[in-house]
Amino acid sequence: MSAAENKKLIEKIYAGTASRDGALFVQSLADDASWCVTGQNKWSRTFKGKQSVLNDLQGHFQSLLVERSRTVAHRFIADGDWVVVEARGDNMTKTGVRYGNEYCMVFRLTNGKIVEIREYCDSALVERALKDFPASRIPTPD
Amino acid sequence: MNSIENKKLMEEIFAGLANRNGTLLVERMSDDFRWINIGTNKWSGTFDGKEAVLRDLLAPLRARLVERSRTVAHRFIAEGDYVVVEARGDNATRAGKPYNNEYCFVFRLSDGKIKEVKEYADTALVDAVLGDPAEALTG
Numbered sequence: 001m002s003a004a005e006n007k008k009l010i011e012k013i014y015a016g017t018a019s020r021d022g023a024l025f026v027q028s029l030a031d032d033a034s035w036c037v038t039g040q041n042k043w044s045r046t047f048k049g050k051q052s053v054l055n056d057l058q059g060h061f062q063s064l065l066v067e068r069s070r071t072v073a074h075r076f077i078a079d080g081d082w083v084v085v086e087a088r089g090d091n092m093t094k095t096g097v098r099y100g101n102e103y104c105m106v107f108r109l110t111n112g113k114i115v116e117i118r119e120y121c122d123s124a125l126v127e128r129a130l131k132d133f134p135a136s137r138i139p140t141p142d
Numbered sequence: 143m144n145s146i147e148n149k150k151l152m153e154e155i156f157a158g159l160a161n162r163n164g165t166l167l168v169e170r171m172s173d174d175f176r177w178i179n180i181g182t183n184k185w186s187g188t189f190d191g192k193e194a195v196l197r198d199l200l201a202p203l204r205a206r207l208v209e210r211s212r213t214v215a216h217r218f219i220a221e222g223d224y225v226v227v228e229a230r231g232d233n234a235t236r237a238g239k240p241y242n243n244e245y246c247f248v249f250r251l252s253d254g255k256i257k258e259v260k261e262y263a264d265t266a267l268v269d270a271v272l273g274d275p276a277e278a279l280t281g
Contacts, residue, residue, distance in 0.1 A: 003221070038244040038246075038264065039243070039244050039263075039264030039266070039267060040242075040264055040266075040267050041264055041266040041267065042266075044264070075224075075248070077219060077220075077221045077222075077224045077226055077248070078219075078221050079145070079149075079219040079220050079221050080219075082217070082219045084219050084226045084246075084248070086248060086260070102180045102181075102262070103262075104226075104246040104248065104260075104262040106217075106219070106226070106228060106246065118228070118246075120244070120245075120246040120262035120263070121180070121262065122180050122181040122182070122265045123264045123265050123266040123267070124181055124182070124183055124265040124266045124268075124269050125181065125182065125265070126266075127266050
């Protein structure tokens with residue numbers, strides 16, 4: 001797919017996430033997709049494979065929130081296989097903390113599927129609002 | 143300039159930054175250049191104008207580090223006026239701590255000049271290693 005087609009798909013995915021609907025995101029993840037939370041903070045690691053992304057990373061994140069997460073994109077930059085999205089979260093944790101992080105998400109696509117995600121965000125806010133990433137959700141090494 | 147020229151300029155700028163040379167970066171900042179750091183730590187916020195960026199952001203950062211900063215880019219993604227750069231820092235502070243942040247910079251260019259950059263980085267690491275910029279130049 002061209003950069004323009006990749007961008008269109010990611011725009012559609014974020015039209016969903018702005019309404020707390022992650023169905024197209026889940027559907028568009030390749031089975032071997034990886035999600036890297038960049039940095040050296042308590043959530044930083046690479047989740048490898050669609051199941052790990054959904055069960056470990058997303059599973060824990062969604063379990064902390066009052067509703068399914070809402071993420072609103074405000075810029076899309078596409079070049080070749082890559083689409084970059086700048087976005088803001090609009091969420092509330094079950095402990096009553098407003099959680100509105102700022103994200104820069106770097107997606108790599110192949111044949112209409114997301115194969116790689118690299119997430120950059122305010123990790124100090126992650127640690128404050130979401131606390132440690134639990135050991136029980138840390139994927140076991142290959 | 144088109145996205146290919148913008149990308150080429152950013153590649154040249156980061157070739158310098160990988161060798162601790164920020165000359166081309168500074169040269170290509172427009173006078174009304176704006177640098178935005180995400181988050182809520184003491185380095186977060188908007189630095190408005192080339193002078194403010196150099197004085198209030200880059201000078202305190204330089205004061206924190208043993209050498210001029212080194213930043214190594216590993217990906218450039220360009221469309222229209224925007225160039226996104228993923229990069230890693232390779233630095234040490236005068237207090238003896240490594241400072242190797244991971245960055246995603248979103249640059250906006252116009253007529254061969256950089257008008258704006260938004261920096262996404264590991265803000266928890268900034269808090270832990272860089273402290274307060276106001277104290278960097280005095281302490």
